[in-house]
Amino acid sequence: MTKRCSGLPLALVTLAGSMRGMADIHEWRDASEELDESCMGQADMENGVLPILVYAFNRLKNSKLKSCFLYCSLYPEDYDIPRDELIANFISEELMDTRSSRRAEFDQGHAILNKLEKACLVEIWTDREVMRMHDLIRDMALTITKHNPRYMVKAGLELTEIPKIQNWTKDLDKVSLMDNSIHDISLDTSPKCPRLSSLILSKNYLLKFIPECFFEQIETSIEQLPNSISHLEKLNALLLGGCGNLVYVPPLEKLRLLRQLDLTGTSIEEVPKGMESLTNLKILYLDCCNLRNMTTGIFHRLTHLQELTLPCHVVHPTDVEGLKQLELFDGRLNSVSDLNQLIKSQ
Structure with a gap:
């Protein structure tokens, strides 16, 4: 051997x-x-x-290890992948077993990455907070995904436009166009990918407009999402953190399977309409937004929330004390009395 x-x-x-x-x-x-x-x-x-x-x-002993390993290849070559970000993506993509709590799911994610490290398929860096894939190992992963109709990986290739429409097959599940120079998506581009669960357009800083047919993870200068995002009824994560110019998010009431919503650092002034219908939501990040007001009672139906971060907006304990699965709350209360009331409710 x-x-x-x-x-x-x-x-x-x-x-x-x-x-x-x-x-x-x-x-x-x-x-x-x-x-x-x-x-x-x-x-x-x-x-x-x-x-x-x-x-x-x-x-590798099971399909979950293999799926998590192949997911790492969605990132560009020589990319420092934040470990917690990667595990959060494993969770939102449902690549791992469901656990009773967010902490338990993260423990499972760390265990998976440790197994991949022991198999010498990933490298852990910077006090175990960042991981990388060796170039040849990533090439091997891309060879495997190239023959899998569920993957399209075009990350870090200096593309100026998205791949031709004929390359978007109906079986596509994961598409990564991360870290390119895509500056425009034509109005007549409408890929038919009913199984698409992950569309990564992050680090395309020249992209300012997405037509009615494009959606998900965006880290660009985009100012508003198209209303047609409501057609993605199977979407389980909408990650818009860092989209500082984003001022409008369309109604979300149809996205009932959404488990994670990140609007950190956006310029929205109102909570998206229909958010109270997202009864499967587990993660909600609203910190560093420009929210003018927070409607009382908006969280009452979000009973599965495990993590909730809010802007510097005073929250009444009755707004969140019914969230019995909450593990992390980052927000502002009006008084020590309100703090004690919230702690007692948990």
Whole structure:
């Protein structure tokens, strides 16, 4: 098995990670046979490494580990991926098992990343707060997703326009156009992707307008979302944090499966209409907004909220004391008496 690695450090390390903990000679012989079949016909250096990396990927013990690993490839090459952001995406994409609390879900996410690190498929940096993928390992992941009709990954390629409409197939589930120079989406662009759960347009800083047919994760200079976002009734996360020029979000009452809504740092002055209908919402971030007023009772129906952050707006404890699943509350109260009332209610 070592000879198959041709002295290449990445291949050796990755193979070693995939075999860690095995002591039975039968398992080793079986693994060796499997590796021989994987490498068959791959003689040159580049292709010689790839089958070994694919082999390590295939040895991951369950589909959840594989799905979370492939999700990492949606980020650009050499990108420092914040660990907490990545785990939050695992949760919103429902790539992991459902847990009873937000903390338990994050614990599961950390455990998954630790397993991927032990398998030498990801690298953990900066006091374990950031992770990266080695270029060749990311290339391996992209090779796998390239043959999967559910993925389109065009991150960090200096694109100035979105891919041609014929590339948007009906089976697409995850599309990453992150970190490009896309500046315009034509009005006649209307991809039909009914299964699309993740559309990542973050770090396209030149993009200021999205027509009625485009939606989700945006970190651009965009000023308003199209009303047609209401057609995405299966959307489970709408992440608009950092869209400082965003002043309008259309009514959201049809997005009943939405679990996470991030409007941090936007310029909206009113809470989006219909938000009280988002009864499955677990995460709501409204800090650093320009909200003029907060309608009393807006949170009463959001009984599944686990995290709630609000702007510097005084909240009456009765507005949030009914949220029995709340694990994190970041907001402002009027008095110590109100604080005690809120604590007692929890």
